[in-house]
Amino acid sequence: MRLPIVCFCLLLQALPGFTQTPAIYDVVIHEVMPKPSPVAGLPPYEYIELRNISTTPVQLSNWRLAVNRREVALPACLLQPDSLLVLCTPGAVSSYNIPNIRGIDRFPAIADDSALIVLYDAFRRVIHAVDYHQGWYAGGKAGRGGISLEMINTAFPCSGKVNWTASTAAAGGTPGFINAVAANTPDVSKPDLLFAAIADSIHVLLHFSRTLDSALAANPAHYEISGGLRVTSCRVLPPVFSSVELQLDAAIRPQEVYTITSNGVADCNGATSNTYNSVTLGIPQQPVGNDILINEVLFYPPAGIPEFIELYNASGKVVNLNELRACARTAGGGLGVFKKITTSGRLLMPGQLLALTTNKDLLCSYYHCRSPENIQEVSSLPSMPLDGGDVVLLRVDSTIIDELPYTSGQHFPLASELQGISLERLQYQLPASDAANWHSAAATAGYATPGWLNSQRRGDAGDSLNIALLPEVFSPDHDGTADVTQLSWQLPAPGFVGNVTVYDLQGKPVRYLARNILMGNTGYLPWDGTGENAVVLPPGIYIFFIEIFNLQGYVKRCKRTVVMARKLN
Structure with missing residues (x-):
């Protein structure tokens, strides 16, 4: 469906019904093509599409469009209700076979990774603003080029990222036409x-x-x-x-x-x-070496999920992250391109963790983000090759704060698959360059803990080994009381592998809760009373047989019993 547009000269403003004082969001930034190459089907030009979502015409004369503070004036054009207008460079106009397009002299360049696009009216009032970054593409091939970003629901023009996604059009975008992703999707997010x-x-x-x-x-x-x-x-x-x-x-x-x-x-x-x-x-202080530590990295993420780098403030200082950068070492050993962590002056408080990623929503859709407030979106991260690399945290003046040379060989030797598993730092006191100071994240923690305490660590759990099964009597009747029993543990060191099997009183295995899973220092496994066929078992006494071992030859076997009860009618 093509949406009509009618542009008239400024003289038509004098006619009745053809003028209005625009309100915020009367006209919205509706579609953006920040990286047109490699071409997916559309001409290789950047463009910005506007849409009048009000019920009256809007005259765009003397309006301004700003991209990362570079402004241009818009031409005189009467944008009718529910109409579109595509803006681009004058040389690109003839490449699009659409009537609702205007060339703008000195059309501002749209950055590939991030840009703040602002639409001002003739009185310099903000009508709409879009502060996009690469993470809005939600991963995949769309962010590589040739695909536009489209607004999903014009009923929520101020919702930001949750209301934008990569175009699903075969050509890679829909300039001058209704968005391919248009839908009446609700917005349930909150202003945290x-x-x-x-x-x-x-x-x-x-x-x-x-x-x-x-x-x-x-x-x-x-x-x-x-x-x-x-x-x-x-x-x-x-x-x-x-x-x-x-x-x-x-x-x-x-x-x-x-x-x-x-x-x-x-x-x-x-x-x-x-x-x-x-x-x-608090008032920030300048960080020095090892004040801020690289605490966890995910360099081989699952398909479609972004990488992350987690930082930890090991000092007693409040640190302004605007003073820090991240980069990778080049093949020659030099420092690569500096990546900004934030431009907003975010403070990292003593003892606080912060995971950096290009798409928070995607990351937390795969991993359990227990503290989403401890995850910061960035426009891009340093290059982290799958086989190994070198991540550097440094100040703007190039003073190195921490540095992690990593290889895939630092993962747990018995891991059959490395994709989707992060490397976690075991001790803050030992340097990041110590290869033995890193370990694969536990399977029982979801293989990564962005923004949360590492599942594998040394020195926090003491020398004790505690295994508990509580409650000792449970009834899986979904009444909200003791519906599951939970096997929990506290281990003295990282790197333990566990097997957990549930037996009935006749010695028959009825459920394999864990088979050679990598355990964290602490963790738990719930059991809802079902067998291998996902059917609830009969009431009675069941025995948990637990076996844990590590590569240093430590082996521990123990049993715990539990009673599964049923309520009498």
């Missing part, structure tokens, strides 16, 4: 408070996951800060309106950690968050 940054001694920046309701978010009554300080005023920052600048009544004191809490702050769709609404902050 992600982190804080310090602008100066009396100004704090709060960064939310969503575009906010500016009127609500600008009310100081919605924010509280510890340490006897008070928020006197605040403003929501354009053009994305997902950050709030707070002004305090007194200066933040050095060496003190503060907690800021937001309450009742709604996003542009009216949703509020009751889960992640509190962050800590």
Whole structure:
């Protein structure tokens, strides 16, 4: 279906019904082609598509389009309701067989990996903004080029990433036509408070996951800060309106950690968050060697899932991540291209973990992200070859903070498949260059722990070995009480392999809960009373036979019993 467009000269503004004062989101950035090559089917040119989603015509004369702060003026054009307009360089116009296209002199280049695109009206008001990055493509071949990014549902123009995806059109995009991915998909995400940054001694920046309701978010009554300080005023920052600048009544004191809490702050769709609404902050200090450590890496991810690098603040300092970069060593041993970790001044607090990835949603769709607030999206990561490489964490001035030379040989020797398994650091006190200080993540932890305590570590579990099966009596009747029993353990070191088999009183194996699984220092395996055929077994006494061993020759075998009961009618 082709959507019509009618462009008239400025004189038509004088006619009745042909003018309006535009409101925010009346016209939206509807489709973007940031990397047209290699060609999938469309001409090899960048373009930006606008759509009028209001019910009245909008005159675009004196409007401005900015891409990463480079602005151009839009031509006089009356954009009719539910109409599209494709913008590109003048030389590209003839390559598209569509009427609703305009060439723009000095059309701003659209960066491949990330760009902030802002549409301003004639009064310099933000009408729409899209802050995309490579992760919006959700992995796969689409991000390699020739495929556009399309908005899914125009009912949620301020929803950001969750409302955009790679075009599914055979040609790689739909310039001048309705988006191939268009759907009435709901938006159920919430405006979580992600982190804080310090602008100066009396100004704090709060960064939310969503575009906010500016009127609500600008009310100081919605924010509280510890340490006897008070928020006197605040403003929501354009053009994305997902950050709030707070002004305090007194200066933040050095060496003190503060907690800021937001309450009742709604996003542009009216949703509020009751889960992640509190962050800590303090005055940052410059990190030195081994203050920030590389703690976990996933360099061979499952198909379609992004890599990640996890950092750990091993110091007592608050560190501004804007001062840090990541890179890979080149074949000649030099430092490769520096990759920014953040440009927002995010603070890494003492003892905090932070996983860096290009697509948080995709990563957490595969792995269990227990603390999603500890995962930071970046536009790109350093190159991490499958067989081995060298990841460097350093300051902007090239001072090296930590460095990890890794190989696939550092994985657990008995692992039959390395894809999808991360390498975890065993001890903070030992250098990252010590190959023995790294171990494959445990199977019982999902093979990776981004933003969470490593499943394999040395020195935390002590010398004890504890295995427990609780509750000792359970009833799998789905009444919400003791429906499963859980085998849990605490092991003295990393690298243990486990087998767990459930037997009935006649000595017959009825369920193989684990077969040669790589166990973490701590972990658990639940049992819901079903056998190998997924059918609930009869009530009675069952015996867990547990065998654990490691490559150093340690072997431990033990039994635990459990009673599976049934309620009487």
